[in-house]
Amino acid sequence: MATRGRPGPRRTLSEDEILDAALVLLDEGGPAAASIRGIAAKVGVAPNAVYTYFPDKGAVVRALVEKLLGEADAGEFADEGKPWRDRVEALAVELRRRLVAHPGAAALLMSGPMDGPRATALNERLLDLLIGAGVEPADAARATYLLIVYVLGAIALEVADETGPGPLPPEDDRVARRRAGFAQIPAEVFPRSAAAAPTMSRYITTDQYLWGLHRLLDGIDPT
Amino acid sequence: MATRGRPGPRRTLSEDEILDAALVLLDEGGPAAASIRGIAAKVGVAPNAVYTYFPDKGAVVRALVEKLLGEADAGEFADEGKPWRDRVEALAVELRRRLVAHPGAAALLMSGPMDGPRATALNERLLDLLIGAGVEPADAARATYLLIVYVLGAIALEVADETGPGPLPPEDDRVARRRAGFAQIPAEVFPRSAAAAPTMSRYITTDQYLWGLHRLLDGIDPT
DNA sequence: ACCTGAACACCGTTCAAGT
DNA sequence: ACCTGAACACCGTTCAAGT
Numbered sequence: 001m002a003t004r005g006r007p008g009p010r011r012t013l014s015e016d017e018i019l020d021a022a023l024v025l026l027d028e029g030g031p032a033a034a035s036i037r038g039i040a041a042k043v044g045v046a047p048n049a050v051y052t053y054f055p056d057k058g059a060v061v062r063a064l065v066e067k068l069l070g071e072a073d074a075g076e077f078a079d080e081g082k083p084w085r086d087r088v089e090a091l092a093v094e095l096r097r098r099l100v101a102h103p104g105a106a107a108l109l110m111s112g113p114m115d116g117p118r119a120t121a122l123n124e125r126l127l128d129l130l131i132g133a134g135v136e137p138a139d140a141a142r143a144t145y146l147l148i149v150y151v152l153g154a155i156a157l158e159v160a161d162e163t164g165p166g167p168l169p170p171e172d173d174r175v176a177r178r179r180a181g182f183a184q185i186p187a188e189v190f191p192r193s194a195a196a197a198p199t200m201s202r203y204i205t206t207d208q209y210l211w212g213l214h215r216l217l218d219g220i221d222p223t
Numbered sequence: 224m225a226t227r228g229r230p231g232p233r234r235t236l237s238e239d240e241i242l243d244a245a246l247v248l249l250d251e252g253g254p255a256a257a258s259i260r261g262i263a264a265k266v267g268v269a270p271n272a273v274y275t276y277f278p279d280k281g282a283v284v285r286a287l288v289e290k291l292l293g294e295a296d297a298g299e300f301a302d303e304g305k306p307w308r309d310r311v312e313a314l315a316v317e318l319r320r321r322l323v324a325h326p327g328a329a330a331l332l333m334s335g336p337m338d339g340p341r342a343t344a345l346n347e348r349l350l351d352l353l354i355g356a357g358v359e360p361a362d363a364a365r366a367t368y369l370l371i372v373y374v375l376g377a378i379a380l381e382v383a384d385e386t387g388p389g390p391l392p393p394e395d396d397r398v399a400r401r402r403a404g405f406a407q408i409p410a411e412v413f414p415r416s417a418a419a420a421p422t423m424s425r426y427i428t429t430d431q432y433l434w435g436l437h438r439l440l441d442g443i444d445p446t
Numbered sequence: 447a448c449c450t451g452a453a454c455a456c457c458g459t460t461c462a463a464g465t
Numbered sequence: 466a467c468c469t470g471a472a473c474a475c476c477g478t479t480c481a482a483g484t
Contacts (some may be wrong), residue, residue: 006231046469110379127415139418145426146435156333196364203368212369215442222348269450
């Protein structure tokens with residue numbers, strides 16, 4: 001559906017260039033840096049030129065979240081030859097890997113409804129996989145949502161732990177910093193938590209993430 | 224530890240008054256309304272007077288989240304006579320009820336690390352409960368985190384679904400609105416999702432929330 | 447110690463104008 | 466159609482001053 005009328009002087013930008021600029025700013029400087037004015041400066045136009053491509057800032061954020069979700073929706077979990085648990089695990093790991101690479105953007109994940117086409121595609125993939133595994137369709141729908149809540153919740157909590165801008169430090173460093181924090185818990189007031197501090201400091205690791213995922217799959221497993 | 228020197232002209236405010244004002248603004252006008260300037264106007268001081276009580280806006284938000292978490296950490300789930308599953312359920316329901324009553328504030332839940340005293344108290348309570356139920360301490364720590372991820376993730380996704388300011392409409396209305404939205408899913412592209420639309424529209428209900436919680440408890444249950 | 451007025455360096459967004 | 470300059474109504478935060 002080509003629009004009528006003259007094509008205009010030129011189209012110096014594209015939606016994707018704007019989203020890429022927003023993501024880079026988010027990665028480098030955190031949420032404050034990803035302003036409309038910052039994005040415009042990054043791509044070399046006046047601030048209000050952005051409004052030619054997106055109606056408002058919320059639309060930019062929504063499009064960025066969608067784009068990130070879409071990029072994660074691919075990979076080995078599509079291999080129908082593998083056991084369904086392995087495929088779910090592959091998807092969960094891939095989603096986490098991609099989103100944690102952009103902590104500033106990942107923090108925006110749950111800032112709006114998940115109703116875009118990419119989110120629906122993710123839902124569809126998981127639904128299909130679970131039904132293929134023998135889960136009753138109605139239960140598969142609920143289980144899909146449960147999985148999405150867990151995966152996105154775990155990722156959101158993980159990146160929420162990181163304060164400033166810049167990329168996420170290596171897992172080991174983050175665990176060490178948490179351990180130092182948990183060491184401050186007063187054992188007189190919170191004896192259980194103080195005793196569990198070594199375990200708690202590993203919450204943000206891949207193995208805790210997978211442990212949780214499998215406890216959840218245990219509750220879903222139709223066999 | 225009383226501070227030395229003269230007491231000052233007067234202390235017209237308290238931390239709690241500021242947090243209450245912030246919560247009311249958040250409830251009525253959404254995140255944009257809960258500005259430092261808005262809060263100051265609401266409590267009748269100049270904008271910068273707020274900085275006598277909190278070092279910056281982030282501290283106000285963190286304190287508000289902590290306060291909300293603390294308020295939810297109470298109730299019947301403390302009854303040690305009841306089965307542990309019922310107690311976890313009571314806590315989960317209470318947390319959701321209280322947080323969903325303030326959707327604007329609930330959206331801030333995962334915007335920072337959960338390391339305050341109220342969050343630790345919640346952790347302690349759950350840990351104690353699970354260990355009392357016979358779960359191995361190391362597993363209990365992991366299970367506690369799993370439960371927190373699920374509960375907060377589900378609540379965050381639920382309130383993310385609501386766009387504007389004002390209180391959350393009744394559950395029935397929200398379900399109806401979602402059903403209308405899901406009805407738009409193209410069945411040719413997403414056959415599974417389109418077929419599951421009636422189930423999906425109920426994701427934000429109490430029974431789906433509890434269903435997910437119990438699938439998760441099934442994976443944790445030591446018996 | 448606590449509060450105020452004024453200012454600084456930002457925002458998102460709109461509008462009229464240019465091509 | 467697309468972009469610009471200028472402006473509007475906001476932000477969070479700081480500073481010097483008052484009591």
